Amino acid sequence: MTWTTDGAKEGRREIKRRQTRERIEEAAMSLFLERGFDATTIEDIAERAEVSKRSFFDYFPSKEEVVFAWQDGFADHLMAAIASRPADEPAVKAVQHGLVGAIVSAADERAMALGELIRRTPTLKARDQLKYAKLELKLTEALKARSRSDEERLRVRLLAAVVIGALRAGGELWNEQPPGTSLETFAHQFFGDFWKTLADFGNEGQGR
């Protein structure tokens, strides 16, 4: 009997299971990046991962999930990042710093390739939008946990909506940036503009 560092039991069974899962993920990703998402069949993946087609579905409910399971960690990471900001920091700033932190630490080689894949695959692009919706939901939760007053609900929801909007617009803008630009610098600059613009919109929207 084997024990992991955190004291949980992990027999041969779960070891193999984890390895198989990783093998499938690896096989799928490499195939997607090689030939594209649509041109890769589940049997291709199963073959490379040395499992049966049927077993693929024991690990992932669909082809798309292989792509997005990977990304799901981001949302949790973001929530944690926000929760760890000082309690007296205004919500707006906590989101900004939490978000920038989470993005910077998530933006590696692999993530970029994945982004490219998603961007050029219509099916995935549609599904990708759902990610933002989920993120908005989680963000709302994370913010609610921070705010003491209960009637701030609408504000919190709007903040989440607006910030996710910024994330999308900012992401697009980032993709148009010349390569070699520092993501961190860009993000800070972007948020600077963003808050300023938001204030303008707010003021124009009210009587002026």
Place this chain on the structure above:
Amino acid sequence: MTWTTDGAKEGRREIKRRQTRERIEEAAMSLFLERGFDATTIEDIAERAEVSKRSFFDYFPSKEEVVFAWQDGFADHLMAAIASRPADEPAVKAVQHGLVGAIVSAADERAMALGELIRRTPTLKARDQLKYAKLELKLTEALKARSRSDEERLRVRLLAAVVIGALRAGGELWNEQPPGTSLETFAHQFFGDFWKTLADFGNEGQGR
């Protein structure tokens, strides 16, 4: 040979084609609302519309498209509504009024049922998110057409992102509203809060 009011030729061929398309749409929608989206097969639809399964795909590229083809008009309607606002109106206000107008005139019985259907069908919910992305794109275009200065690009993009965010949050909120509430009243009130909140966010985001 028959002529439509706008002077375009319309022979028996396009008449029938239009009718067939309408029949399919009608059949699909009624079945979706009766038994749900997933429980309806394309053959069910084809049968009720009295065409072959194969012909269904001559009219719609997928089952989902039947649902969303209907909604696509909204985006164009919105663009037109914004374009028709007075040129000296600030962009922010033009969007608000264009949007509220477009929403109010699109919110009929059918649209509500459709919204319900989408909300309770995961597949459609995912696809529905894409609608917002498209809307944001079109909105950006519509706004660019209004702005003279060229360096306003970022502002315009952000405005679109933020407004679509508001649309989503507002839509959710609206669905939580007690029935019988006036959509128009709600929309105006919502935007009132919205701009104010935006200004707050903007100010907090900058040094304060």
Place this chain on the structure above:
DNA sequence: TAAAATCTTGCACTCGGTGCAAATATCTCT
């Protein structure tokens, strides 16, 4: 009315995804 253009259909096929039951591997307990 004949030929050209277009529309509809049936058919065979691919792929994603599911249910089920048999076979295989792992774990537990003695």
Place this chain on the structure above:
DNA sequence: AGAGATATTTGCACCGAGTGCAAGATTTTA
């Protein structure tokens, strides 16, 4: 170590979405 419980993997048969193609029906044009 070995028997029996438990979990995993697999093959197989199946369904529904969606496509390509070619033959047949309909409409248009001349």
